[in-house]
């Protein structure tokens with residue numbers, strides 16, 4: 001059967017996109033190669049991005065979110081606008097009765113994510129918050145082991161990532177904490193999602209130290225947090241977005257996005273930043289958006305979010321993008337994780353299941369809200385020096401669709 005014939009057998013889901021920026025560029029290869037989805041409409045405030053989209057996909061384009069939500073060819077909307085707009089955009093789409101895949105973090109304020117939860121409760125539309133690295137295939141492989149209790153109970157999780165996040169080109173608000181800037185929303189949301197998924201979801205307490213060390217780019221750029229879960233599991237989360245070391249080196253220079261890095265490019269983000277300031281930096285960021293770059297870079301391995309080690313009663317497991325290294329006391333075993341050719345296919349599997357099989361995702365709006373509560377817990381604990389008690393946590397409800 002040719003791929004064209006195969007495509008015709010699939011009742012493809014009509015996708016509308018809000019925000020044709022960097023995040024959309026990262027999802028684009030997966031949307032393009034998956035016959036279960038058709039890009040049918042997009043909304044952006046940038047006219048050049050709208051023009052590029054309509055010429056490439058023969059799709060409708062809008063500058064107003066409500067018009068995209070009302071388009072009858074749109075069944076589900078991928079919301080990839082800046083986080084501070086997520087509440088407004090999610091509610092507009094849910095009010096039109098459509099499903100959403102909304103980028104992490106679900107919102108900046110907890111009041112905003114509560115409003116999204118309320119809108120979802122009134123709507124026929126359902127929600128997935130993602131992609132986050134909790135969808136990565138190696139995390140699913142770990143979850144299978146946790147659930148099987150093959151090595152006894154999971155006791156502790158340690159995860160860390162050294163990156164240059166704070167020195168990549170940013171919009172101004174990406175460096176303002178109150179608008180969701182710094183690493184506590186954009187990056188902790190990934191780490192917290194991974195850890196909550198493996199530890200059962202219900203965080204009890206958060207204690208953290210945070211760092212805001214570069215006054216030229218003042219926002220929390222680093223943190224170290226201790227999470228305790230209701231079931232007794234604990235997790236240690238470390239992230240530095242000011243790093244000079246790069247954790248990707250430990251994975252043979254495989255980047256977070258599963259794209260091989262050239263070690264000769266070490267330090268490139270900092271060097272580039274020295275050549276621009278203010279508005280010029282925003283222009284630089286837009287150069288990575290749709291309409292400015294010809295195509296997305298191709299992944300050659302699994303995505304990942306830095307180091308991850310799990311401690312069970314009878315084994316420690318070191319998780320790499322391609323494998324689980326199992327240290328069982330009297331043996332060391334490697335379990336390969338097959339590379340997911342389309343890096344974000346698991347997210348699209350969840351979206352397909354939600355729209356066509358009416359199967360809710362684990363990472364739904366309540367899940368995203370609980371992750372956001374932990375992100376705020378890290379921020380508040382860092383500022384106050386006190387343990388923060390979590391009150392709106394939810395358990396892992398069922399298995400992710402791909403397990």
Ligand SMILES: NC(=O)c1ccc[n+]([C@@H]2O[C@H](COP(=O)([O-])OP(=O)(O)OC[C@H]3O[C@@H](n4cnc5c(N)ncnc54)[C@H](O)[C@@H]3O)[C@@H](O)[C@H]2O)c1
Nearest residue numbers: 019020021022023043044045046080081082083103104131
């Ligand atoms: N999951 C991931 O790997 C990942 C990676 C990058 C970004 N993100 C998330 O994606 C979201 C967007 O981040 P980004 O880096 O792509 O930002 P970006 O600035 O590159 O893109 C945002 C896009 O939204 C458009 N936009 C702004 N206001 C709009 C409006 N009112 N209506 C319609 N479009 C509007 C902008 O013109 C731009 O094209 C953030 O929430 C971020 O956390 C996720």
